[in-house]
Amino acid sequence: MTDYPTHSQTESTNPTISTMLAHRSIRKFKPGTIPQNNIQTAMRAGQAAATSSAVQPYCIIHVTDSANRQAIADLAGPQQMVHDCGAFFVICADLRKHMLIVEAAGESYSTGLEAFVVGTVDASLFAQNFTLALESLGYGTCYIGGIRNDLPQVNEILNLPTGVLPLYGLCAGVPDESPSHRPRLEPDAMLFENAYPSDEVTMSAIKQYDEVYKQYLTDRGAKPSTWSEAICKKFSYATRVGLAAFYRSKGASLD
Amino acid sequence: MTDYPTHSQTESTNPTISTMLAHRSIRKFKPGTIPQNNIQTAMRAGQAAATSSAVQPYCIIHVTDSANRQAIADLAGPQQMVHDCGAFFVICADLRKHMLIVEAAGESYSTGLEAFVVGTVDASLFAQNFTLALESLGYGTCYIGGIRNDLPQVNEILNLPTGVLPLYGLCAGVPDESPSHRPRLEPDAMLFENAYPSDEVTMSAIKQYDEVYKQYLTDRGAKPSTWSEAICKKFSYATRVGLAAFYRSKGASLD
Numbered sequence: 001m002t003d004y005p006t007h008s009q010t011e012s013t014n015p016t017i018s019t020m021l022a023h024r025s026i027r028k029f030k031p032g033t034i035p036q037n038n039i040q041t042a043m044r045a046g047q048a049a050a051t052s053s054a055v056q057p058y059c060i061i062h063v064t065d066s067a068n069r070q071a072i073a074d075l076a077g078p079q080q081m082v083h084d085c086g087a088f089f090v091i092c093a094d095l096r097k098h099m100l101i102v103e104a105a106g107e108s109y110s111t112g113l114e115a116f117v118v119g120t121v122d123a124s125l126f127a128q129n130f131t132l133a134l135e136s137l138g139y140g141t142c143y144i145g146g147i148r149n150d151l152p153q154v155n156e157i158l159n160l161p162t163g164v165l166p167l168y169g170l171c172a173g174v175p176d177e178s179p180s181h182r183p184r185l186e187p188d189a190m191l192f193e194n195a196y197p198s199d200e201v202t203m204s205a206i207k208q209y210d211e212v213y214k215q216y217l218t219d220r221g222a223k224p225s226t227w228s229e230a231i232c233k234k235f236s237y238a239t240r241v242g243l244a245a246f247y248r249s250k251g252a253s254l255d
Numbered sequence: 256m257t258d259y260p261t262h263s264q265t266e267s268t269n270p271t272i273s274t275m276l277a278h279r280s281i282r283k284f285k286p287g288t289i290p291q292n293n294i295q296t297a298m299r300a301g302q303a304a305a306t307s308s309a310v311q312p313y314c315i316i317h318v319t320d321s322a323n324r325q326a327i328a329d330l331a332g333p334q335q336m337v338h339d340c341g342a343f344f345v346i347c348a349d350l351r352k353h354m355l356i357v358e359a360a361g362e363s364y365s366t367g368l369e370a371f372v373v374g375t376v377d378a379s380l381f382a383q384n385f386t387l388a389l390e391s392l393g394y395g396t397c398y399i400g401g402i403r404n405d406l407p408q409v410n411e412i413l414n415l416p417t418g419v420l421p422l423y424g425l426c427a428g429v430p431d432e433s434p435s436h437r438p439r440l441e442p443d444a445m446l447f448e449n450a451y452p453s454d455e456v457t458m459s460a461i462k463q464y465d466e467v468y469k470q471y472l473t474d475r476g477a478k479p480s481t482w483s484e485a486i487c488k489k490f491s492y493a494t495r496v497g498l499a500a501f502y503r504s505k506g507a508s509l510d
Contacts, residue, residue, distance in 0.1 A: 001286055001287055001288050002287060002288065003287060003288050003289070003290045004285070004287040004288065004289060004290065004341060004428070004429050014270070014391050014392070015269070015270040015271055016270055016271045016274045016387060016388065016390075016391035017296065017300045017388050017391055019271045020300040020301075020303045020304070020384050020387075020388060021299065021300060021303050022303075023303050023304065023305065025305055030259070031256055032256055032257060032258060032259040033256050033257070033258050033259065034258070034259060035258045035259065039446070040442060041272065043442040043445065043446050044276065044442060045272045045275040045276060046275075047439040047440070047442065047445065048275045048276050048277075048278050048436075048439070049275070049278065049383055050278065050280060050386075050396075050397075050398045051439075052398070052400045053400075053485070053489065054437055054439075054468070054482070054485070055486065055489065056439065056440055056445070058445070059445050059446070059447060059451070060445060060446050060447070061447050061448075061449065061450070061451070062446060062447065062448050062449070063449060064448055064449060065449050068449065086259060096451070096457070097457060097461065097486075098486050098489075098490045099490075100454055100457060100458060100461070101461060101483045101486045101487055101490075102486070102487055102490050102491050104458070104483075105483070105487045105491075107487060107491035108491065109490055109491070110490070110491060110492050110493050111490055111493050111494065112493045112494070112495065112496050112498060112499060113495075113498045113499040113502070113509070114403065114493070114494050114495040114498055115490065117375065117403070117422070117498065118400070120372065120375045120376060120379070121375060121379045121422065121423065124375070124376045124379035124380055124383070125379055125382070125383045125398075127380070128304055128379070128380045128383035128384060129275050129383060129387070131305075132271060132275075132384070132387070133271065133272050133275060135271075136269050136271035136272055137269070141305075142305075143305045143307070143380075145307045145308075145373070148369065148372070158449070158450065158451070159450055159451070160451055161451055164451055167372070167376065168376065173259075174259050181303075182309055184302040184303070184306075184309075184311065185302070185311055187295060187298040187299060187302065189352075190298065190302065190311070190313070190314050190315060191294070191298050191314070191315050191317060192314060192315070192316050192317065193316075193317050193319055194316065194317070194318060194319060194320050194323065194413070195316070195413065195414055196314070196316070196351070196413070196414070196415055196416055196419055199355055202351070202352060202355055203355060203359065206352065206355070206356060213309070227309070228356045228359075228360070230308070230309070231310065231352075231353050231356045231357070232356055232357050232360045232362060234308065234310065234353075235353045235354075235356075235357050235364055235365070235366055235370065236357050236360075236362035236363065236364070236365060237365050238365050238366050238367040238369070238508075239366065239367070239369050240367065240368075240369040241367050243367060243368045243369055243372065244367060244368040244509060244510050247368070253493075254368070254499060254509045254510075255499050255509075
């Protein structure tokens with residue numbers, strides 16, 4: 001087969017792609033809250049993302065209670081912006097809707113790891129649309145994986161029922177900083193044709209990126225480290241070790 | 256705090272949000288392949304998505320080999336469009352890069368479920384940007400969860416090494432159909448302020464959506480079913496039961 005005619009002469013400058021390329025995580029926000037109409041718009045855009053067989057296995061909690069925001073800010077780092085940003089959300093895989101339906105029909109809810117994977121994937125397809133929609137409206141955003149430091153406490157703060165699995169938080173608001181873009185691995189180190197490359201090829205791409213990453217940290221005035229050094233620190237011991245037990249306690253199967 | 260001034264007077268019509276709202280899964284494509292420059296553009300846009308501490312725990316395999324495409328099309332349904340579409344990708348969580356780095360430093364790679372969650376989430380934030388970028392260039396797309404019908408075979412076809420965990424496929428190409436939009440649950444049934452609603456509220460939202468969903472299927476000439484009926488069929492028995500064992504065999508910890 002031959003190529004389609006090139007689909008856009010301006011492919012790297014269309015507004016959707018420009019919005020994506022403009023992304024940097026924002027950690028400092030101007031005071032104020034996000035108007036409801038903008039949140040509703042981002043919801044509809046988020047929900048338009050694909051979802052496996054329309055199962056829509058996710059939900060999102062908009063945390064407006066100030067004391068609860070502060071408690072989550074503390075356990076997630078502390079990261080004070082969780083409290084101070086314009087809007088803070090917790091994105092959850094939501095198996096509860098399905099559980100209620102199945103039980104109402106007199107059946108018993110039964111899935112394996114598949115439901116956890118679909119919940120995590122579809123929540124994240126939603127979340128990225130939702131986030132990008134907010135960014136297209138001029139807001140800055142930052143995902144907060146730090147809520148996984150203590151999910152039992154998040155669960156208690158939000159009083160989540162069985163089947164609702166908090167995955168990560170999201171801060172949004174009007175940016176009050178303009179950080180530089182953190183460089184990524186080259187596309188050639190992430191996109192492969194037909195087969196995963198040899199370890200030599202992978203390590204060579206990593207070595208090249210190591211220097212780019214170190215320079216980025218140096219330019220920001222942060223403690224210089226190669227990417228390899230950062231990765232090594234992160235993955236040479238298990239972190240957030242209670243995660244599996246917590247999700248299981250909320251009704252997820254990981255088997 | 257008071258609201259920020261409304262950030263856009265045209266919030267529901269900006270091009271990024273319009274591209275999201277225009278999404279429908281496309282399953283019939285015109286012959287031809289996607290030019291490399293468009294794939295590269297979508298890669299850079301995809302990689303611009305947030306990634307936890309820059310760990311970039313994903314990769315994407317562009318399957319161009321026709322026999323391999325056909326084998327995956329067969330096991331995923333069959334879904335012939337996996338073979339026939341303009342480009343077919345397999346999105347993977349990629350822990351291998353980290354494993355190689357940690358081992359090269361003389362440490363041993365060790366994580367729990369956290370690495371699997373980060374891999375699945377970050378791969379999906381990437382994938383949704385990548386997909387939306389392709390859609391903004393005029394292509395149609397369809398995620399293919401069906402590869403999880405038989406991941407051991409996908410693994411063999413693509414000859415994936417330890418640490419590379421295939422999650423789902425993605426078809427893309429110039430659309431050769433124009434299906435209607437599948438309705439979603441109302442935003443009120445997905446976005447909650449501070450707390451998850453009572454079961455009565457949830458069931459009431461589901462009942463309302465049941466009729467919308469049935470009408471949609473009827474209008475498409477498909478076998479009518481409420482959403483509840485479809486969900487009940489899907490989640491009253493475990494599906495893809497080998498999934499956890501397969502991911503574990505590829506080096507993922509689910510504990």
